[in-house]
Amino acid sequence: MQKLRLKSAEIEKSTHLEFFKIALSVDCVIFGYDKKKLKVLVFESDFEEYANMLSLIGDLVQPEEDLEEAPYRILRERAGLHDVYMEQVYTFGSVSRHPSGRVITTAYFSLVDIKTHKLPASETNLHWHDVDDISQMAFDHKIILDTCLTRLREKILEYPIVFNLLPEKFSLRELQDLYEAILGVELDRRNFRKRITLKNWLVDLNEMEEDVPHRPGKLYKLKKQLKSNGKPLRLKEQNLVI
Amino acid sequence: MQKLRLKSAEIEKSTHLEFFKIALSVDCVIFGYDKKKLKVLVFESDFEEYANMLSLIGDLVQPEEDLEEAPYRILRERAGLHDVYMEQVYTFGSVSRHPSGRVITTAYFSLVDIKTHKLPASETNLHWHDVDDISQMAFDHKIILDTCLTRLREKILEYPIVFNLLPEKFSLRELQDLYEAILGVELDRRNFRKRITLKNWLVDLNEMEEDVPHRPGKLYKLKKQLKSNGKPLRLKEQNLVI
DNA sequence: TTATTAATGTGTCCGAAGTACATATTACTT
DNA sequence: AAGTAATATGTACTTCGGACACATTAATAA
Incomplete structure (x- = not known):
């Protein structure tokens, strides 16, 4: 460690020995x-x-x-x-x-x-x-x-970060299940889809779920500009990256 | 300082001398x-x-x-x-x-x-x-x-904390000036009053401004339950203290 | 005393967004 | 082929925020 020069008013009252113990x-x-x-x-x-x-x-x-x-x-x-x-x-x-x-x-x-x-x-x-x-x-x-x-x-109410918990492709049902798990509440399916659509976060892949024991849903992915690799996102409006 | 026992996996790799230098x-x-x-x-x-x-x-x-x-x-x-x-x-x-x-x-x-x-x-x-x-x-x-x-x-958009910057009694005009100073934008007077009214944060004191060079405005104060002495507030809804 | 001025106080219209709720469609299962 | 359980979509109602107009009040100036 470099030699310390303790001349600031912030530090001068103290010795290192006393403070650099944390x-x-x-x-x-x-x-x-x-x-x-x-x-x-x-x-x-x-x-x-x-x-x-x-x-x-x-x-x-x-x-x-x-x-x-x-x-x-x-x-x-x-x-x-x-x-x-x-x-x-x-x-x-x-x-x-x-x-x-x-x-x-x-x-x-x-x-x-x-x-x-x-x-x-x-x-x-x-x-x-x-x-x-x-x-x-x-x-x-x-x-x-x-x-x-x-x-x-x-x-998660304002920023598109939950997608880091999901695979690249997912259905709206999976996304809603995830929101419900995090928030601990049940959401109305129709209103949830409307809100997500309104946020304009997703791209429709024109693919369908496979190997599900019921009618398959459409698959979506997060828009590329909204992907957060590592660092937290800063957004202006609901879909613009600063 | 008490003697250290460094048995955790978090710490055992190191010696204090090396790490307690920050x-x-x-x-x-x-x-x-x-x-x-x-x-x-x-x-x-x-x-x-x-x-x-x-x-x-x-x-x-x-x-x-x-x-x-x-x-x-x-x-x-x-x-x-x-x-x-x-x-x-x-x-x-x-x-x-x-x-x-x-x-x-x-x-x-x-x-x-x-x-x-x-x-x-x-x-x-x-x-x-x-x-x-x-x-x-x-x-x-x-x-x-x-x-x-x-x-x-x-x-400040969601929590009633700006009142810590104002005296006990204030007019809506003073409150709006403060919001404008912090946010760096101009706000519509009528819409601002409506929003504040809706939040239900204020008590009408039935007193008027004095010594102002224009028509005096009504004075308000923050509701008692919403006062934050020191610690940050946690609110549920817009006016309920948890 | 009166008119002017500049602020306060209140209200309406409109569109965006959230909530409650209903019906049709599709694919798997029996 | 019928039944089931999920997807997909739409409508009516309400709430909230933004744009905007007008009446009221008190200090000031003529």
Whole structure:
């Protein structure tokens, strides 16, 4: 690390020794979707105080690593995930939140298509867990999860991000099931289709579902300009990318 | 600091010495409003690299201090401000963002009524600066300011928080001027009044403006349940506090 | 005292978008 | 060939936001 010159009014009152004792970590809330259920990628904590409790995937930020890079690295290293949608949500910093000492954590959520992104066999501990079947977690991870879920629910109403949870091609029924799973409500089919049509997010592929046990529906995909590879989208109006 | 036990998979790969070298700071974007202009509280940086450039008020988070507590302390110590509306916005952590070393910062914005909260005479350097008259700042503070301003603009459309920038009693005209200053647009007076009425945020005080050089308008105040002393509001619908 | 001025206060029309709800069509199943 | 369960589409009602007009009030100027 480079030598410190502490001349700012912000820092001059302190010595490094006293202040550079805080660790910064990143915790990743990785959402997936399968069988009409919203999932989150978790593992059973090997931390003494929280043995066998569910834990989010996280790691310390490296000394020479940008904060925004850390969650992407963690997803690569721990879950073999590349090019996923990622968004910073909130930073949690209670003194007592981590039993090992002062660890402040920044929470990110990401959206992953479970079918396309297979988990690495090496990480046998990792698994996709129903979001609405989690009542407690290690550390303050339940609060982190809830905060990210709230943010997700707000965001999907205005921004076309849920498509990161689906395969390239999908039917309107699948899309509606996904919205219902995330929002936890039932939606009227006809009105849902109208709203989605109005947002003008989709392209009709002129293909039909196959191997479904009922009348097949049309398949759609997200418009190319609206695809979010990694970075969160910023939209003006409902279909214009800034 | 308590002794560390580093047994978690999150931490075990590292030694403290290597990782507890990151400093965490808080930067406060303190918004005010005066003479139809949105203001922000700044001072001229005494930091060598950024001499005479505008800087936000910030400080390092103390080793035994909750992250959420730090911005309140900073407002007290540096600006004599108590009980102000405060909201966490984003955490900035580029490796190179601070010339003194690895300093990650969490940005908060707060809303203050300039007339009620006078600045302490000791802080001669502090002053209220027009937000739209700032083109560059020290460090990455301009980006931090812009991020907070964007969040503020989104938030005021749905949540009754701008009232923290006004005195207890105000006219609809003053309220509209404030919205226009924050959003940077002109609004139709009649439609604005209709929208505000619809939101049902206000109480008609049956009092009139005084000492205005024109026909006085009615005075209103924010409904008591909607007052936000410090913590950000969470609303369901448009006027219900959860 | 009166007319002027500049603001406040209120209302209407219209179109966009959301909600409730009904019917026809299609393909698989029996 | 009939029954079933899903898709596909449409209509009426309501709510909300945006464009816009007119009457009212109080300070000011003649």
